[in-house]
Amino acid sequence: MSPESPPSPAAPETLPPSEAAFARAAALLRGGGLVAFPTETVYGLGADATSDAAVAGIFAAKDRPQFNPLIVHFTDAEAAEAEVVFDDRARQVAAALWPGPLTLVLPRRADSRLSLLCSAGLASQAVRVPAHPIAQRLLREAGLPLAAPSANASGRISPTEAAHVVASLGARVPLILDGGPCAVGLESTVLDLSGPQAVILRPGAVTSQDLTPSAGSVLEVVAAAEAGDSGGLKGPGMMASHYAPGHPVRLEATEVAANEALLAFGPEVPVGAAETLNLSPSGELREAAAHLFAYLHRLDSLPVRAIAVMPVPTSGLGAAINDRLRRAAAPRASR
Numbered sequence: 305m306s307p308e309s310p311p312s313p314a315a316p317e318t319l320p321p322s323e324a325a326f327a328r329a330a331a332l333l334r335g336g337g338l339v340a341f342p343t344e345t346v347y348g349l350g351a352d353a354t355s356d357a358a359v360a361g362i363f364a365a366k367d368r369p370q371f372n373p374l375i376v377h378f379t380d381a382e383a384a385e386a387e388v389v390f391d392d393r394a395r396q397v398a399a400a401l402w403p404g405p406l407t408l409v410l411p412r413r414a415d416s417r418l419s420l421l422c423s424a425g426l427a428s429q430a431v432r433v434p435a436h437p438i439a440q441r442l443l444r445e446a447g448l449p450l451a452a453p454s455a456n457a458s459g460r461i462s463p464t465e466a467a468h469v470v471a472s473l474g475a476r477v478p479l480i481l482d483g484g485p486c487a488v489g490l491e492s493t494v495l496d497l498s499g500p501q502a503v504i505l506r507p508g509a510v511t512s513q514d515l516t517p518s519a520g521s522v523l524e525v526v527a528a529a530e531a532g533d534s535g536g537l538k539g540p541g542m543m544a545s546h547y548a549p550g551h552p553v554r555l556e557a558t559e560v561a562a563n564e565a566l567l568a569f570g571p572e573v574p575v576g577a578a579e580t581l582n583l584s585p586s587g588e589l590r591e592a593a594a595h596l597f598a599y600l601h602r603l604d605s606l607p608v609r610a611i612a613v614m615p616v617p618t619s620g621l622g623a624a625i626n627d628r629l630r631r632a633a634a635p636r637a638s639r
């Protein structure tokens with residue numbers, strides 16, 4: 305059983321960053337094609353955000369339900385201001401935390417050039433300025449805003465290495481820029497600033513403590529995995545089983561069976577698993593976040609009955625890690 309949907313027979317081209325690689329990637333994007341590239345969070349599947357046909361190509365490659373809105377990436381806040389409406393609060397947040405792993409949901413401008421497919425019919429648009437040097441250079445060379453969801457088949461674990469993109473999308477993406485493993489390893493925090501109350505729609509690398517100095521009071525939505533379905537939710541990362549591995553996932557494991565793989569955390573690890581990977585033997589949440597998806601991919605490829613996951617603290621970055629783990633363990637209603 306393959307944990308990912310079967311890739312097409314032909315392999316995509318994977319290139320390390322070089323002058324020639326950026327030139328080819330930029331030309332592909334300007335021609336309406338797809339390019340996968342690293343950001344500090346996960347690998348993105350990028351397309352010209354101003355082209356309906358190019359953005360439709362993302363949905364096709366990911367097998368993604370059309371109603372899901374996409375994050376559009378920009379070189380800087382000024383470029384984003386051409387497409388969405390910033391108020392003073394949004395400017396303060398952007399000044400404090402961009403470039404970085406934070407997505408802002410803001411009202412779409414009436415004169416925005418972005419494809420309506422990016423906002424999936426909503427009046428708001430999600431925008432981000434990534435910090436990763438490869439993402440930055442690609443955005444500059446392409447000279448386009450790039451719509452870029454995570455570069456994996458819909459509903460699957462997000463890719464934090466070029467090899468994960470190859471395994472999940474195969475030749476559905478012609479070119480992957482290889483920047484090695486992603487430093488953060490978790491998707492961006494999604495902060496809705498389209499209304500008077502700032503709301504975290506998706507927990508991520510930027511925590512509510514990081515946000516309050518610039519955003520003021522911030523609400524956190526109840527995790528969709530607890531809500532149990534996607535009714536009324538605003539985006540794909542909010543669906544309960546959005547990060548599903550192929551194997552069942554068992555949370556809060558304090559012992560482990562011989563036919564299980566163990567995703568461990570911290571210095572005290574139960575013995576007896578078929579295979580154990582430790583997110584952070586010293587118990588550091590930042591290290592654990594960076595390893596999370598890569599280790600899930602590896603354990604999911606093993607012939608075991610289930611993946612057992614040790615408890616991870618819920619403070620700071622732990623909120624985002626536990627959010628992804630709950631989704632990985634959620635019942636697989638629809639995918």
Ligand code: AMP
Nearest residue numbers: 373428429430453454538539540541542
């Ligand atoms: P992904 O592209 O896989 O990183 O997932 C996109 C995430 O962005 C979803 O989880 C949504 O929470 C969020 N998102 C994108 N666009 C919007 C929008 N217009 N309104 C609210 N949330 C959005």
Ligand code: MG
Nearest residue numbers: 453454462541
């Ligand atoms: Mg995703």
